[in-house]
Amino acid sequence: MGSVRSDDDARLLEQRLVVLRWIVAAFGAVQVGFAIRDRASDPTFVLPLGVALVVGLTLGNLAIAGAARKAEGAQLQALGILAFALDTLVIVGLVWLATDGPADPVWVVGYLVPLEGAARWGLLGAALGAAAFLVGQLLPEIGVAVATAAMKTHAPTIAFRAGMALVVGTVAGSFASLSRREAAVAARRAHDAEAAAARAEEAAAREGQARGEVAAFHAAALAEPDMDRLAPTLQPTAEAIAKELGCDALGILVRDRGSAGEVGFVAYGVHG
Known part of the structure; x- marks a missing residue:
């Protein structure tokens, strides 16, 4: 899926995302604390669902951190897909649960989804992330909102947020894809240069040996x-x-x- 990357690059990306997940987990824990303190009127499922999302992200992050150190090739690719699915589910869920009305800026956290997709798979990942963000924004509109205020987000607002998510993800994906292609071209040129240098060195050694032998006969x-x-x-x-x-x-x-x-x-x- 998307641009091809080396195992070392994929492993480094997973390790960096592990750090980001700890930040998201901390954010989720804070939101759960606020829900306990300030939003007693929320439906009864809000608190246990929020706790489940935070705990699930924490346990999943521990598993991903351990697997990323050992995985190779196709295993790393599969791990990346599973990690992206986990991140998308948790971030969209936390944004949905934490939103307290259409003016609540917590929805901006959802931009992490297209940004992660862009970092993983370039433009394709950005599009997938933006689509997931749009689904998260539509959740209150299809009758599963946690509060009445969240159900009043108008379609133009949702369209603007989703469009911005796509723009942000596309820009990040373009840079990621371009840098990955440039890195691949540079690596290929370096390999070709090393091969040419090795051939030249071998030819020079053979020529020097031949000249020495010929000079010995001439002398x-x-x-x-x-x-x-x-x-x-x-x-x-x-x-x-x-x-x-x-x-x-x-x-x-x-x-x-x-x-x-x-x-x-x-x-x-x-x-x-």
Whole structure:
């Protein structure tokens, strides 16, 4: 689903979201405390449901934190989907329970859902998160609100909130997708550069070895040999050496004396 990420990146994301869940759990606990103190008129299911959401998020976060350290590949992907489902359920539920009228700004907490989706799967995750946020905003309108005031949120207000959730998620998802693609391109280029450097190093080593061997043959000096006997053997020797080393041209230099007695090198075995 969405952009491909490495196991290390996925594990790091899960570890960061574990910290965020503790913050959400603390927020939920505070809201439950406020419900106990200030909202005695709420339906009887509000308090136990709020406690269940906070406890469920806490236990789920502990399980996710432990699993993220050990999971690999497909297991990490499945863990991410389950974690996103848990976060969506808890955040939407807490926003629904904590909302005390259409003017209550607690609905902004719901933007965490499209933001998490964007961080996980880019634009697709942002769209999924925005859809989940919209469902959460529609809950009071379909007759399951915890208070009468929450049922009076007008459609334009809901549309604005959901639209902003989509915009926020889309922007975050665009940046996440772009950075992920750039990271993948950079990693691919680095891999190609390393491979090219390794090939160049190997080629240079082979060339240096070949040059050393050829130089050794070129520098071979024979002290006034009997050229009548040696010359016929140098040509096939040079050809055999050139074939073995893969050389296009090779010559065997033999030290010889000129007519005036000067010492020089003469190529008696030449290939190419």
